[in-house]
Amino acid sequence: MEDNYKVKVQNVTKEYDLFKTQSEKLRSFFSVSKNRVPHFWSLMGISLTIQPGETLGLIGVNGSGKSTLSNIISGIIPQTTGYVDVRGDTSIVAIHAGLRNNLTGRENIRLKSLMQGLTNEEIDELMPDIIAFADIGDFVDQPVKSYSSGMRSRLGFAIAVHINPDILIIDEALSVGDDTFYQKCVDKISEFKAEGKTIIFVSHSLKQIEMLCDKVAWINYGELKMVGDTQEVTSQYREFTKWFKKLSKKEKHAFEKERKDIQKNFSIQNYQKQVTEEMAKEAPQEKNLHSKVHKLFYGSVISEKMSVWNQLLTWAVLIVVVFFCLVNVSGHSVDRVIHDPTVLVHPSHQLHLPGNE
Structure with a gap:
């Protein structure tokens, strides 16, 4: 059935403003910056559906938007436009996702588990299994900032698979670590597959993709190039990478620049x-298509910039605050200033209290 899906993304885009300074970012948030800030579209209209119990692989060259899409599905970042429907709890495993550097491994286990809705009693019961699976020894009681990439991956994966999520998202977490831990991860993923769990697997290793995935989506510089049967998509991707490797250094640079320029110049209005x-x-025969498409694009989007009404309210509050500050500094009463604003430039040396005028 068309509605029998676990994850659905439709017309999803993601724009990043390329701010140079924090002040430029603040001006843009309040929409007071007159200079046009350069932007980059990491995703340019992605639509795909993941069925319950399906393992979907995400492949593509670096910078194509794989991690961006997985972060949007997991709820870490919002999309710029489009519809995202995730039916179930997600848990993402990535080297740098969800672990607090200043907390110990044990503290991170408790924090992440609490965030997933587990009780302290349930966490106490799971704690030994998570620590045993991660196999990081005494480092479990050391701050995560002292961990290597492999240790971070071990801990993140161990937490994610033991809190029993509906949807497991693995973003390059198997690319680090030794063969022993890798096999433990593969066995656990296979166990999840046997249980009918939905898995999104991001990897550069086509062998891992072919071994674990039922379906593959190839994202190519922000666009969904192809989605379908694992062998068919990975075969096409191998042909692409083989073609790319044969290019000269100059041709590779020209090709990458062309693709990046497309992402910079993408027009959401034209799309x-x-x-x-x-x-x-x-x-x-459908009527009001423009309003329906607009709702599809922006109906479930949380704006990252202030709306016009919020801007007006912010400016109104700011003006009121400045007014009362000036009144306070002038030494005149509010009534006096309202009746004669010019007294603000003639401060009084006498304190006026309400009712004493």
């Missing part, structure tokens, strides 16, 4: 217009 036209062809 929205394209989607509207496609929907019009499929359902020519």
Whole structure:
């Protein structure tokens, strides 16, 4: 059935503003910056569906948007436009995701487990199994900032698989660590598959993808290049990488620059217009398509910038605060200033209390 899915993303995009300074970022948040801030579209209209019990592999060259998509699905970051529906609790395993550097491994286990809704009693029961699986020895009571990448991966994976999530997202977490731990992870993933869990697996290793995944999505510089049968997609991806490796250094640079320029110059307005036209062809009798597409694009999006009304309210509050500060400094009463604002530039040396005028 069409609605029988575990994860659905539709027309998802993600824009990053390339701020140079923190002040530039603050001005943009309040929409007071007159200079146009350069932007980069990590995702340019991704649509795919993951069925219950399916293991989906995400492949693509570095910077194509694989981790961005997995972070959006897990709820770590919001999408810029598009619809994301995740039916179940997610747990993401990534080398740098979800671990607090200043906390010990044991403290991180408790914190992440509490965030997933487990009780202290349940965590106490799971703690020995998680520590045993991670196999990081006495480092479990040391701050995570002292861990190697492999140790971080071990701990993150151990926590994620023991809190029993509905949807497990693994982002390059098997690329570090020794063969023994790698086999433990593969066995645990296979166990999850046998239980009918839904898994999203991000990796550069096509052998891992082919061994674990039922379906593969190839994301190529922010676009969904291909999605389908594992062998078919990985075969096409191998052909692409083989072609790319044969290019000269100059040709590689030109190709990558061309793709990056497309991501920088992507127009969300043109993409929205394209989607509207496609929907019009499929359902020519449909009315109010523009408003429906706009709702599809922005209906479930949390804005990362202030709305016009919030801007007006912020400025109004700021003006009121400044006004009362000036009144306080002037030494005049509020009534006096309201009736004669010019007294603000003539401070009084006498304190006026309410009711004494």
